[in-house]
Amino acid sequence: MLETSHSPQSAAPMPPPAGSDDALRELTAETLAPLTASIDREGVYPEGFLRAAGRLGAFNRHLPSQSQDGGMDLPGAIRAMETISAECMTTGFAAWCQDACAWYIEHSGSDTLKREVLPRLARGEALGGTALSNPMKWFAGIEDLKLVADRVQGGYVVNGRLPWVSNLGPDHYFGAIFRVRGSDRPVMALINCADPGFALTQCPAFTALEGSRTYGCHFDQVFVPDEHVLADPLPEYIQRIRPGFVLLQMGMGLGLIDGCINVMRDANETLSHVNCYLDDQVAELEEGLVDARQACYHLAADPMDGSDGFFSDVLQLRLAGSEMALKASQSAMLHAGARGYLANAPAQRKLRESYFVAIVTPAIKHLRKELARLHAN
Numbered sequence: 202m203l204e205t206s207h208s209p210q211s212a213a214p215m216p217p218p219a220g221s222d223d224a225l226r227e228l229t230a231e232t233l234a235p236l237t238a239s240i241d242r243e244g245v246y247p248e249g250f251l252r253a254a255g256r257l258g259a260f261n262r263h264l265p266s267q268s269q270d271g272g273m274d275l276p277g278a279i280r281a282m283e284t285i286s287a288e289c290m291t292t293g294f295a296a297w298c299q300d301a302c303a304w305y306i307e308h309s310g311s312d313t314l315k316r317e318v319l320p321r322l323a324r325g326e327a328l329g330g331t332a333l334s335n336p337m338k339w340f341a342g343i344e345d346l347k348l349v350a351d352r353v354q355g356g357y358v359v360n361g362r363l364p365w366v367s368n369l370g371p372d373h374y375f376g377a378i379f380r381v382r383g384s385d386r387p388v389m390a391l392i393n394c395a396d397p398g399f400a401l402t403q404c405p406a407f408t409a410l411e412g413s414r415t416y417g418c419h420f421d422q423v424f425v426p427d428e429h430v431l432a433d434p435l436p437e438y439i440q441r442i443r444p445g446f447v448l449l450q451m452g453m454g455l456g457l458i459d460g461c462i463n464v465m466r467d468a469n470e471t472l473s474h475v476n477c478y479l480d481d482q483v484a485e486l487e488e489g490l491v492d493a494r495q496a497c498y499h500l501a502a503d504p505m506d507g508s509d510g511f512f513s514d515v516l517q518l519r520l521a522g523s524e525m526a527l528k529a530s531q532s533a534m535l536h537a538g539a540r541g542y543l544a545n546a547p548a549q550r551k552l553r554e555s556y557f558v559a560i561v562t563p564a565i566k567h568l569r570k571e572l573a574r575l576h577a578n
């Protein structure tokens with residue numbers, strides 16, 4: 202059992218899968234699985250799948266204003282991402298981008314964005330992402346803010362460049378943070394890629410996540426109206442949204458681990474007589490996955506706790522998820538052997554994807570830095 206100070210007292214049973222989970226599993230098997238290799242190797246962006254998943258309710262569960270019962274089912278949103286990531290973690294990451302973008306608006310004070318953008322994001326009619334790696338590293342004292350803005354009548358004019366933002370397209374949205382010149386105050390706003398002065402720039406080819414529509418973002422005098430401001434002042438807002446932001450990422454890691462266990466099971470159908478000599482076995486990884494899921498769903502049941510103690514537990518879990526993803530993908534590769542080394546094989550793809558769980562912000566090194574700071578207080 203993964204121990205956190207917020208661990209459940211007794212082993213609570215895992216929530217039963219909802220009907221919409223079955224529909225998403227079916228959609229994933231029928232329409233995503235045939236595309237997975239081309240998403241990975243040719244950079245095909247799974248836009249049709251994302252829109253269909255949105256119609257099935259994969260992106261509204263964590264949004265009380267958009268969910269069917271008005272509740273905040275963050276564990277449900279994580280489970281949906283797990284289902285997608287177990288098949289294709291690139292698509293699971295795009296789902297996380299979508300969920301995070303909508304999460305920002307749900308907790309913002311902008312009635313305009315809640316009325317005009319949020320319902321479309323929640324249903325997958327509009328697609329979006331998040332440019333918060335740089336600001337999260339800025340909060341942790343790792344790097345400077347890359348976007349700067351001037352205050353003008355009715356809004357801000359933003360300039361600067363961000364190297365990597367995913368799930369973008371000509372009319373996609375994303376959340377970004379800029380520093381206001383003069384006051385040095387950070388402000389968070391929603392950007393539309395169609396805004397005048399904004400340009401997407403092509404990234405060099407990646408070793409994984411190629412189909413995640415990751416671009417460089419170039420801001421040249423981009424006007425952001427006050428109605429598109431998500432948070433100002435920022436600190437209290439960030440404290441509220443950060444546990445959900447990080448917990449949602451667990452959907453990628455847990456799904457990937459599940460997918461690796463499936464690869465190991467398949468390999469064992471013919472190779473169990475020799476695979477049994479490997480270090481990390483199916484049963485052991487499965488036990489770790491059940492524990493991690495339970496700890497994750499427990500923390501996600503009440504994600505608006507802004508305390509450092511709660512956030513420390515969330516970061517600890519996220520770190521354990523990264524380490525477990527690396528372990529599971531290595532084991533999947535070793536179980537699969539030569540067939541896992543083929544260019545279309547799931548084992549080598551999952552190995553490359555697992556490193557993304559470990560380097561996407563907050564990366565393992567960032568998590569350890571933050572945990573050291575929180576534990577020193």
Ligand SMILES: Cc1cc2nc3c(=O)[nH]c(=O)nc-3n(C[C@H](O)[C@H](O)[C@H](O)COP(=O)(O)OP(=O)(O)OC[C@H]3O[C@@H](n4cnc5c(N)ncnc54)[C@H](O)[C@@H]3O)c2cc1C
Nearest residue numbers: 331332333334335364365366367407410415560561562564
């Ligand atoms: C495929 C992919 C998708 C991503 N999607 C997003 C996203 O949607 N939103 C988001 O905010 N971040 C995104 N990132 C960034 C990611 O979250 C991390 O910030 C990034 O991987 C670096 O994290 P790090 O802590 O290891 O920093 P380090 O690797 O230690 O880098 C330190 C700094 O140098 C910059 N840097 C390093 N190499 C380069 C380079 N070749 N070109 C430009 N800058 C460089 C990094 O951006 C960072 O600011 C993505 C990265 C990748 C590889």
